[in-house]
Amino acid sequence: MRISDVAKHAGVSPSTVSYVLSGKRSISETTRRRVRESIDALGYQPHAGARSLASRRSNVIALVIPLREDVHVPVAMRFAVSVTTSARTHDHDVLLLTQGEGPDGLRRVAGSAMCDGVIVMDVEADDARVPVLRSLDLPSVLIGVPEDVEGLTCVDLDFAAAGAACLHHLADLGHTDVAFVGQPPSVYERRTGFAERTVAGYEAAARERGVRATLHPCSPDTARDVAAGLVRDRPDLTGLIVHNEPSVAPLLDAFQELGRTPPELSVAVIGPPAPVVPPLTSVDLPAEAVGARAVQLLMDKIDGLGGPGVTLLEPRLTPAGSTAPRT
Amino acid sequence: MRISDVAKHAGVSPSTVSYVLSGKRSISETTRRRVRESIDALGYQPHAGARSLASRRSNVIALVIPLREDVHVPVAMRFAVSVTTSARTHDHDVLLLTQGEGPDGLRRVAGSAMCDGVIVMDVEADDARVPVLRSLDLPSVLIGVPEDVEGLTCVDLDFAAAGAACLHHLADLGHTDVAFVGQPPSVYERRTGFAERTVAGYEAAARERGVRATLHPCSPDTARDVAAGLVRDRPDLTGLIVHNEPSVAPLLDAFQELGRTPPELSVAVIGPPAPVVPPLTSVDLPAEAVGARAVQLLMDKIDGLGGPGVTLLEPRLTPAGSTAPRT
DNA sequence: GTGAAAGCGCTAACAC
DNA sequence: GTGTTAGCGCTTTCAC
Numbered sequence: 001m002r003i004s005d006v007a008k009h010a011g012v013s014p015s016t017v018s019y020v021l022s023g024k025r026s027i028s029e030t031t032r033r034r035v036r037e038s039i040d041a042l043g044y045q046p047h048a049g050a051r052s053l054a055s056r057r058s059n060v061i062a063l064v065i066p067l068r069e070d071v072h073v074p075v076a077m078r079f080a081v082s083v084t085t086s087a088r089t090h091d092h093d094v095l096l097l098t099q100g101e102g103p104d105g106l107r108r109v110a111g112s113a114m115c116d117g118v119i120v121m122d123v124e125a126d127d128a129r130v131p132v133l134r135s136l137d138l139p140s141v142l143i144g145v146p147e148d149v150e151g152l153t154c155v156d157l158d159f160a161a162a163g164a165a166c167l168h169h170l171a172d173l174g175h176t177d178v179a180f181v182g183q184p185p186s187v188y189e190r191r192t193g194f195a196e197r198t199v200a201g202y203e204a205a206a207r208e209r210g211v212r213a214t215l216h217p218c219s220p221d222t223a224r225d226v227a228a229g230l231v232r233d234r235p236d237l238t239g240l241i242v243h244n245e246p247s248v249a250p251l252l253d254a255f256q257e258l259g260r261t262p263p264e265l266s267v268a269v270i271g272p273p274a275p276v277v278p279p280l281t282s283v284d285l286p287a288e289a290v291g292a293r294a295v296q297l298l299m300d301k302i303d304g305l306g307g308p309g310v311t312l313l314e315p316r317l318t319p320a321g322s323t324a325p326r327t
Numbered sequence: 328m329r330i331s332d333v334a335k336h337a338g339v340s341p342s343t344v345s346y347v348l349s350g351k352r353s354i355s356e357t358t359r360r361r362v363r364e365s366i367d368a369l370g371y372q373p374h375a376g377a378r379s380l381a382s383r384r385s386n387v388i389a390l391v392i393p394l395r396e397d398v399h400v401p402v403a404m405r406f407a408v409s410v411t412t413s414a415r416t417h418d419h420d421v422l423l424l425t426q427g428e429g430p431d432g433l434r435r436v437a438g439s440a441m442c443d444g445v446i447v448m449d450v451e452a453d454d455a456r457v458p459v460l461r462s463l464d465l466p467s468v469l470i471g472v473p474e475d476v477e478g479l480t481c482v483d484l485d486f487a488a489a490g491a492a493c494l495h496h497l498a499d500l501g502h503t504d505v506a507f508v509g510q511p512p513s514v515y516e517r518r519t520g521f522a523e524r525t526v527a528g529y530e531a532a533a534r535e536r537g538v539r540a541t542l543h544p545c546s547p548d549t550a551r552d553v554a555a556g557l558v559r560d561r562p563d564l565t566g567l568i569v570h571n572e573p574s575v576a577p578l579l580d581a582f583q584e585l586g587r588t589p590p591e592l593s594v595a596v597i598g599p600p601a602p603v604v605p606p607l608t609s610v611d612l613p614a615e616a617v618g619a620r621a622v623q624l625l626m627d628k629i630d631g632l633g634g635p636g637v638t639l640l641e642p643r644l645t646p647a648g649s650t651a652p653r654t
Numbered sequence: 655g656t657g658a659a660a661g662c663g664c665t666a667a668c669a670c
Numbered sequence: 671g672t673g674t675t676a677g678c679g680c681t682t683t684c685a686c
Contacts, residue, residue, distance in 0.1 A: 013673045045438030049379030050663035053678045074400040094423045111372035340657045377679035380662045
């Protein structure tokens, strides 16, 4: 089943079928309909390899997913699904690259023309893949923001604004002593962009508002200790910002056992709304929007449109019962 | 940069370069070396589309990942990563299909020759994709086992054996009253193979051993109620089997508050070892092994080797401090 | 052990 | 608005 079979069936030339499919030149309404009918009748599907050979377009994008222990998998998956779904609306498929392949994976897919572009997740401040991307002339979009963004196209949530939004929210409620429970230490050590920027936004806002503000890296299994340490050392603490999805539940449990429960201890979280009752004041992480935007930007680049630039999506803080005015 | 450039550089014909790359005919050691050197010197990489057009092999496999609310994402991701990594060792890449595309996604990638085969995850007892797979003559491997396995190649953990192993372990310790806390109700309603089989194995073993055994679907937000119900209605309960990864922590917390802690209440879990201290007696879910096996089986099918069949990997129960003899 | 050349199925000039 | 045709870059017969 090839394009010439469809052409014969419809009584037109192969190129006409091709143009009906691509819409790259105008076709009379009658011809278009006849061709469409033949395509349906025969169940024709173009051969992807032949198409990519002739058109120099694979209609595939690559997605590099993170695999680190300290990356919250469900969030990564939300990005991946969003990218895949969005790509389909642009008639592209998604090739999965694991971070384990590193820069070589990028060279491989670029060199063999397996994909038209690549989306890289979990970008660090000084990411080894960035120089490779610069040298590769493969259209790319980063989800995350490295230190040097020269020539790159990046998308992310405005994490600095998210950190600031939480602090301003608490400051507006009268809190003057706040702690920030963050990502596992390793995340800061490898200088993951989003984590650094969140803290920077939080600390800047705290200075601005004259709020006492400290930082406490955390992971689910150290949550208990972090809570105990805060209760012991910070008697005046009334505000808590948590930027660590899987630690939210253990942290709240620990604080509760220590006699501190929201909203007496006002808690705001940065991340997907945890399915806890009652709901928490939170800044959502719009993975779907970020993924869709990344795909859109990549499609533009593939089509030679748009230049480099950093797109930061505005965070939205949703107040809930876990934060209240200081008493 | 094409194969003919490499051929010229090495002073051989294009076909010789092709054969050096594919190993499909014998090449003299000297020629092989010269060609290899030219390939390295020029940094040649074959064009994937051209290759797939000429050879009718894309060297890509598709992977359908589940996206359901009730599927535990980190486990699904472990499968996906294992499949991707294994595929690379067989010189294949992985195309991501979301479950949202359903049967049409399979038809699409099969019809356009985008991939040589497909691996389908999260298979249900009566799965809509199975008849499509049967009609498609696209090599496929299912991770999971549907009701009718005629003509299919399936891999999975032997969940029936896992359920039985937990019960036998508890029975060996003298427990005679056991409860099984399972997946969310929706998982059973849509008849997901692995959940049904686990329960079946558990119940059969319980009958065999004369143990009182009941089933309790659960999700993280109903864990508290499930625990309360069991404490209230089952005063003689001393054994618990949990087949619900994200509910383990809330469940144990709830039981603790009700005065029941391991190993007085002996708890065994089916799933990846939870990072809790002290560790729990558990049956591991060998996602890596299952993914690797699925890829191996698929590669064999693509090469025309091996027939249909169901491969069940033996579970391994690792005893730990959460289970103890009944007192 | 190696080379020549005929496709693989499609796209996009070019021609009308 | 439509048809003809020359590639796209590789694999694989066929021939030696």
